[in-house]
Amino acid sequence: MSIHRLSCRIVCTLLFVAAFAPASALGQQKEQASANPESTADDAKAGADASGERLLEEAAEISGEVARIRGLSLKHEIKKGIRNRDQLRKVLIERLAEEVTDEDVENEAKVFKKLGLMPEDLDYKQTLLDVLTEQIAGFYDQNAKELYIMQGIPLELQRPAMAHEIFHAIQDQHFDIKRMVEPISSKENGDFALARSALIEGDASVVMIDFSLYEEGVLPRDQVRSIIDIPMMANVLTQLTREDIGALQQMVPQGTNPSSPVDPSQLSESALADAPRMIRKLLVFPYFGGMRFVIKTRLGHDWERVNQVYKNPPVSTEQILHPERYFAGDEPVRLDYNVEPTFEDDALIYDSVLGEYQMRLVLEEHLLEGEDGQKNRAPLDKALDGWDGDRLRAYETSEGQTLISHLSVWDSLDDADEYFDALVEMMKVRYPDAKLTHNRGKYGQSVCMRAGEGDEAERIYLEQWGDLVLHLEGAPTKLDAKGKETDTTAYILRERIMRTVERTPFAEVYEQKVEAYDAEAATKDASDR
Known part of the structure; x- marks a missing residue:
């Protein structure tokens, strides 16, 4: 997801904060507003501290506490800025514009829509902006090295949010977040960006939970270093998803009501709840998936083991x-292939790595719905288990249609076969009326389908060839009077892709990227002096 690296931080921090806020501050505010609107305004003003001076004092205190909790010293004072909601929203939109262009967002939307992941009439850019700016709590800007704190949020919510974002600043001081995420852009490899973000956000999420539980007196300050050191609580967190975030409240005994868990869709008002499933899942994965990774890494060890992961994230x-x-x-494995001259460079509109998690989301979108949803869950889980690399490229045809070519490589022939079978089942769900031709050979199998009618018809081709699986979608199709295919685009693409496949160990690619990044950074530093 092209804007993922900056986008996740804002939304999910609030979901966590709401789960840990004493007396469920959001719900409390609503109840107070109904009972006494005038007193609510006064309480909100006092809690939010309109001057901002109190927030800076809180941030200074929290910085020391977060450093103590995580065992990473604050190397120098964090630059801090106080903003109101509109100002923060403006800053965030400016940062997003620096990361991706409108064309990038539009092209990504074409790919997601072609895969059936969102409605054709969805305004993708506006949806993303709505989700990311609807509930801004503040954020750490790794480029400006500045923590942005928002006025207008009750301190019960603000303190955990600041703990989360302050830890990002501490991470940056110790581990250089920019160097972790920028050698390979999220546009170039969305899976890499998602994985790096998961370590960064998962670690900060555990710190925020520890901070909140220390404040509530749940964790004995001098006896337990983290919630991870309490097996029962750690196990709950590893099983946690956004849908059952309310379970977290049961860990906080003061002022909570376990029978009334937090509803994340209510906390997000409408934008997050109304966003397509793919967007919601991608936005929250770094927090929940990353937290699970950090917990598994830290179990039975101290924080130094997690610190070591940053040396090789x-x-x-x-x-x-x-x-x-x-x-x-x-x-x-890094996969590459060449489709020229079938499509020239200017026809390429998307080129990235989906990775195991995003590929899983594509299958889930179609296979977990309806009557067969539960029946498909076990085969679906198995289908992605042997992922070893992939590349998705999308092209815009001369007729303005989107054509997708997705090539993946698997740990074994059996793994490739299982993923291929899942793809076929997905296509049957998406195109129940399409005629399917299934061929098997010595080295694999293929399925060819013609979906749609008239000008809307397209050719879909799936193939397992050894440990490779090819997925072509959106290829043009034209039948003669006898019903035979006369457009050879899908066939030619298949031939060019399979004959030009190149596999490179990821470590080799990454080493080159880091060297180039460091050289560019050194040149820039020299010119700035």
């Missing part, structure tokens, strides 16, 4: 989802 969501593979050194 995860490079794929496979490593986040399966921490044991990270520690075993299981890194992905």
Whole structure:
């Protein structure tokens, strides 16, 4: 997801904060507003501290507490800025514009819509902006090295949010967040960006939970260093998803009502709840998936083990989802292929890596709905288990249509076969009336479909060839009088892709990217002197 790296931080921090806010501050505010609107305004003014001076004092106190909790010193004072909601929204939109262009967002929307992940009439850019700016609590800007704190939020919510974002500043001081995420952009490899973000956000989320539980007196300050050191609580967190975030309230005994869990869709008002499932899942994964990775890493060890991970951070969501593979050194393969002259460079509108998690979301979108949803869950989980690398490229045809080519490589022939079968089932769900031709051969199998009618018709081609799986969607199609296909685009694409496949160990690619990044940074530093 092209804007993912900046987008996740704002929304999910608030979801966590709401779960830990004493007396469920959001619900409390609503009840007070109904009972006494005048007193609510006074209380809100006092709690939010309109001058901002109180917030700066709180931030200074929280900085020391977060450093103590996580065992990472504050190397120098964090630059802080106080903003109101409108000012913060403006800053965030400016940062997003620096990361991606309108064309990038539009092209990503074309890909997601082609995969059936969002409605055709959805305004993707506006949806993202609505979700990201609807509930801004503040954020740490790793480029400006500045913590933005928003006025107007009750301190019960503000303190955990500040703990989360202050820890990002501490992370940056110790581990250089920019150097972690920028050598390979989220546009170039969305899976890499998602994995790096998961480590960063997952670590900050655990720190925020520890901070909140220390404040509530749930964790004995001098006896337990983290919630992870309490097996029952750590186990609850590893099983947590956004949908059952209300379970977190049961850990906080003061002022909460376990029978009335927080409803995340209510906390997000409308934008997050109304966003397509793919967007919601991608936005929250770094927090929940990353938190699970950090907990699994930290269990039975101290924080130094997590600190060591920053020296060689995860490079794929496979490593986040399966921490044991990270520690075993299981890194992905970088796939490449050449489709020229079928499509020239100017026809390419999207080129990225989906990774295990995003590929899982594509399958889930179609296979977990309806009567067969539960029946499909176990095969779906197995279908992604052997992921070893992938590349998705999308092209815009001369007729303005989007054509997708997605190539993936798997750990074994059986793994490739299982993913291929899941793809076929997904296509049957998406195009129940399409005629399907299934061929099997010595080295694999293929499925060809013609979906739609008239000018809207398209050719879909799936193939398993050894440990590779190819997924072509949106290829033009034209039938002769006898019903035989006369457009050879899908066939030619298949031939060019399979004959030009290149596999490179990810470590080699990453080393080159980091060297180039460091050289550019050194040149810039020299010119700035």
